[in-house]
Amino acid sequence: MLIDLKYHLISLVAVFLALAVGIVVGSSFLAGSSVKGLEKEFVKLRVENRQQQLKIEGMKAEINSHKEFDRAVAPYLVKDQLSWRRVAIIQTGDYSEATQSAKAIMESAGARIASVTTISNLDSQSAYDRARRAVELITDETPAEPIGRLMGIVANCIATGTNPQALSILEEKGLLTASGEYDRKVLRVLIVGGSRRRASDQAVHVDLPLIDALKTAGVVTLVGAEPLSAVTSYIPSYHRKAIPTVDNVDQPMGGVALVYAMAGETGNFGVKRSADRVVPIYLESGQWRQSQR
Secondary structure, three states, X not given: OHHHHHHHHHHHHHHHHHHHHHHHHHHHXXXXXXXXXXXXXXXXHHHHHHHHHHHHHHHHHHHHHHHHHHHHHHHHHHOOOOOOOEEEEEEOOOOHHHHHHHHHHHHHOOOEEEXXXXXXXXXXXXXXXXXXXXXXXXXXXXXXXXXXXXXXXXXXXXXXXXXHHHHHHHHHOOOEEEEEOOOOOOOEEEXXXXXXXXXXXXXXXXXXXXXXXXXXXXXXXXXXXXXXXXXXXXXXXXXXXXXXXXXXXXXXHHHHHHHHHHOOOOOEEOOOOOOOEOOOHHHHHOHHHHHHO
16 A cells, blocks of 8 residues: 555656656747747848838938929029019018018019018917007007907008008017018018927917908918918918918928919919929929019
């Protein structure tokens, strides 16, 4: 009986030892297989990653070539399209570089930029209070809506070429900066919007009443524009006023569209969802060539 029990224990120990050895051997085999598999996957991923990098570099080079071509061609596409036309620029957003791009392409099209007016950020309570005091000083009235009334004054000064003293007061109050000539009537105005701030209401509080006031003051051609990278787009607000728009004015193609919009073509130009055309109809039809002969 004792021998049978001893034999039993030895048999059980042997079984467990065998299981342990099997587990160790199996784990080693699986571990080796897994490591080899991972190594193969890693090599494969490195190769694929390098291929993707080469594709990206090629695409970047192609994009740069297109940009270089666009910059070279744009001046020829807009040449003389705005000859002798006086244009005023009003920047309501905070992309000054977009304003400079718009100014440059319109000048290359023959336009004379009469003035560039930059409206300050008017979203704060401090700006609201300064606007109220400035309007009171200019009109001897206490406005119910200071920002809207302020935009009426600005629009009238720019469009009619009257009351330049009002602009001086507004500039002193830090509500805008003014550069250029404000003593003659202007029939064409470009508004450059778009904000770097995600929570900006400037388009509603400033641009919409400004557009209404400019129309009332007699502006014939009014275009709204912004850069492609605008964090907060003003274009939807411009659509509410049914004015032509350009959502990529900082790009050569957007600059070309801007020139034809300022020349009288209507539409929403650009590459964002807000646009319905990239190329102006007048340019696409080839009619522009007649003016180049």
